[in-house]
Amino acid sequence: MLRAIPPAGTYIGFGEILSSLFSSNQSIGEFKQKLCDYFRVKDCFLISSGRAALTLILNALKKLREGNEVIIPAYTCFSVPSAVARAGLKIRLCDISLDTLNLEQKKILPLINKNTLAVLPVHHFGISHDISGIIDICGEQKVFIIEDVAQGMGAKFRDRHLGTLGDVSFFSLGRGKNITTLNGGIILSRDEEISALLKEELSHMQEKRGFEYFFKMLFYKIFLNPNLYWIPEKIPSLEIGESRFYPDFDISSLSSYQANLGCLLFQRLEEINQRRIENAHYLTSALMGVSGISFLPELPDAYSIYLRLPILFREPLNRESIYKVLKEKNLGASKMYPNSLDKIGKIEPYLALGHSDLSNSHLVERTLLTLPTHQLLRKADLNKIIEAIT
Numbered sequence: 570m571l572r573a574i575p576p577a578g579t580y581i582g583f584g585e586i587l588s589s590l591f592s593s594n595q596s597i598g599e600f601k602q603k604l605c606d607y608f609r610v611k612d613c614f615l616i617s618s619g620r621a622a623l624t625l626i627l628n629a630l631k632k633l634r635e636g637n638e639v640i641i642p643a644y645t646c647f648s649v650p651s652a653v654a655r656a657g658l659k660i661r662l663c664d665i666s667l668d669t670l671n672l673e674q675k676k677i678l679p680l681i682n683k684n685t686l687a688v689l690p691v692h693h694f695g696i697s698h699d700i701s702g703i704i705d706i707c708g709e710q711k712v713f714i715i716e717d718v719a720q721g722m723g724a725k726f727r728d729r730h731l732g733t734l735g736d737v738s739f740f741s742l743g744r745g746k747n748i749t750t751l752n753g754g755i756i757l758s759r760d761e762e763i764s765a766l767l768k769e770e771l772s773h774m775q776e777k778r779g780f781e782y783f784f785k786m787l788f789y790k791i792f793l794n795p796n797l798y799w800i801p802e803k804i805p806s807l808e809i810g811e812s813r814f815y816p817d818f819d820i821s822s823l824s825s826y827q828a829n830l831g832c833l834l835f836q837r838l839e840e841i842n843q844r845r846i847e848n849a850h851y852l853t854s855a856l857m858g859v860s861g862i863s864f865l866p867e868l869p870d871a872y873s874i875y876l877r878l879p880i881l882f883r884e885p886l887n888r889e890s891i892y893k894v895l896k897e898k899n900l901g902a903s904k905m906y907p908n909s910l911d912k913i914g915k916i917e918p919y920l921a922l923g924h925s926d927l928s929n930s931h932l933v934e935r936t937l938l939t940l941p942t943h944q945l946l947r948k949a950d951l952n953k954i955i956e957a958i959t
Contacts, residue, residue, distance in 0.1 A: 574901030577745035589830035615823035619741030622754030627656035629766035636686030643930035687713040695721035697871035748834040750827035779826025849875035877939040901941035
């Protein structure tokens with residue numbers, strides 16, 4: 570039997586999928602309350618996707634301050650620039666740090682100008698680090714800070730959850746995220762003005778039909794199984810692992826079915842994340858001494874949840890050869906985003922004028938490899954990954 574490890578995913582029980590059918594109008598309110606209590610914020614909003622969430626945030630912010638540029642990492646998910654473009658704003662690219670894969674702090678200030686509306690740090694792979702310096706810069710320059718925690722639900726820094734550090738934040742409930750409703754996004758707001766504008770936006774928004782997600786979740790549940798994952802992986806229309814710059818996406822409310830399922834999975838968030846942490850530490854311990862690779866430094870005050878485990882290779886050719894071996898063995902390795910954002914063919918009309926040094930982003934696109942950490946991995950799978958790399 571062909572065993573193929575998904576690069577990312579969340580185990581969901583048939584009982585959770587079935588019981589979520591019995592949702593009600595209270596499901597959305599219940600999920601929102603759980604999230605507000607957990608993150609200790611006043612306001613929470615449920616949207617159709619993470620990129621839809623970011624677009625709504627930007628639509629709200631541009632009503633509060635002048636400015637039409639958003640500073641984002643030059644190496645990140647293509648959904649981020651898609652959302653900025655959808656909001657009718659300009660994208661200004663900032664290089665990333667090789668220690669965090671987030672914005673390079675010292676390169677942010679030279680990019681801020683009179684047109685800057687917001688800065689968007691991204692917590693890639695749920696890896697926690699100190700963004701207080703970025704927050705200080707944004708405060709001094711009077712620009713908004715939006716935390717992208719699409720991959721980091723449950724991660725903390727100094728006992729504060731990522732997503733509660735900036736003015737506003739968003740999470741993703743996409744199919745490869747910490748918990749999933751296949752599509753979905755969450756906005757957390759600590760600012761009353763931002764919350765009021767978001768409520769106004771959502772009051773006119775149509776809710777998706779939830780019943781179709783029942784069948785999609787069954788498909789997800791069945792074919793996420795490593796013994797069957799090779800089937801959807803070979804269906805091009807599913808676009809598994811694809812990165813696309815696509816500003817013309819749907820924006821709607823989360824369905825009651827998805828909210829009900831989100832509630833059930835949210836109860837297991839700590840358990841789900843703990844398994845990822847254990848698997849990441851197992852891989853890291855075994856691979857730490859391997860020549861030619863490095864891991865992101867782990868700070869004492871950080872609680873990272875490792876949606877995936879990133880490795881940086883010293884030589885791009887070495888990354889390619891290891892990836893080829895892992896791919897042939899169906900061990901769930903991924904090179905993540907195919908290139909830095911400045912190399913997307915259709916993005917140029919949306920970029921702010923002027924260029925900056927993006928050398929770290931260009932290096933990472935050629936040297937980054939991520940390893941799976943999710944619950945469906947067996948110890949034997951982890952050992953095969955270690956063997957392939959060593």
